[in-house]
Amino acid sequence: MIRGRQGVGPAVFAAQKWAWMIRELMISASSYWCRLALLLLLLSAAAQESPRLPFGAWKRASEGPVISPRGSGWESAGTFNPAVVVRGNKIVMLYRAQNKQGTSRLGYAESLDGVHFERRPDPVFAPSADYERDGGVEDPRLVEFDGTYFLTYTGYNKKDAQLCLATSRDLIHWDRKGVILPAYKGNWNVKWTKSGAIVPAKLNGKYWMYFLGTTADNKDQMGLASSMDLIKWKEETKLPVLPVREGMFDSRVAEPGPSPLVTPTGIVLIYNGADDKLVYRTGVAIFDPKDPRKLVWRSAEPIFAPENEWEKVGQVPNVVFVEGMVKWGGRDLFYYGGADANVGVAEAQTRH
Secondary structure, X not given: OOOOHHHOOHHXXXXXXXXXXXXXXXXXXXXXXXXXXXHXXXXXXXXXXXXOOOEOOOEEXXXXXXXXXXXXXXXXXXXXXXXXXXXXXXXXXXXXXXXXXXXXXXXXXXXXXXXOEEEOOOOOEOOOOOOOOOOEEEEEEEEEEOOEEEEEEEEEOOOOEEEEEEEEOOOOOOEEEEEEEOOOOOOOOOOOEEEEEEOOOOEOOEEEEEEEEEOOOOOEEEXXXXXXXXXXXXXXXXXXXXXXXXXXXXXXXXXXXXXXXXXXXXXXXXXXXXXXXXXXXXXXXXXXXXXXXXEEEEXXXXXXXXXXXXXXXXXXXXXXXXXXXXXXXXXXXXXXXXXXXXXXXXXXXXXX
């Protein structure tokens, strides 16, 4: 359990804070109506600290992995960090697959129920450009606009990691668009760039994308970029929009997960947080839909964490890393990498 002030968790501390404020103001209020008005005001403010999320509590839809390494070739060392979309009557997954030399490619799998997947024998996206050579293509995110799929991924050449883009009409044949946010050239992200989660709707006349950048002190934090055409992107802020938080589950890394949900009350972004021991857990952040730069709310504690052995033991221990999310049969399915070795799936009831 991540602890907050005076040995209590952040959620407990928040509740204690509001209880204390209500008690003190009620004592000082001079009349019944004044006390009632203060009580309603404070209860309203307290409620804003814990918004109703568009999905319920998470649980594992499968206790074991749904995709695991196989064979001796391109997916023999690890299969993890998946992106997913619904296409027709199937869930299509692109997952990162690694061989024993450490080179990553993207595999393709389909499912009719969200748990059992059929895989293609060969990768559908493999490193070919100079910015991908030897290291490979890593950690996909997917979003669809007007029948075209936009794939953001990390191009890694064993020296630099940079946020890249490709497009497709069928999720199998891809057209590279190149590096969209180069490393070492950001406003505050002066090292690598990765992990582009594109907002699936145009807001204020622009497309928006949350991404990961690394600061000079080696903290991985979240930034925001915008585009008029989904191809050319530019940074929107001089500072991270979701910084790391000292002493909490996201003290070292705050990294975007899948494409966010756009709701009337906010842009709901699932993100991957890591603490100083690099244990990865899942958090939620909400941004203002009228201004995607503005953080409205953020979870004080993780909503999902490594529990099973295969999530704790692997190429990188103690990791659940969510990159895929779809609505399926009245529920939300969340796909994640476990310990950089396998793919797992969690589920939650969709709230209306």
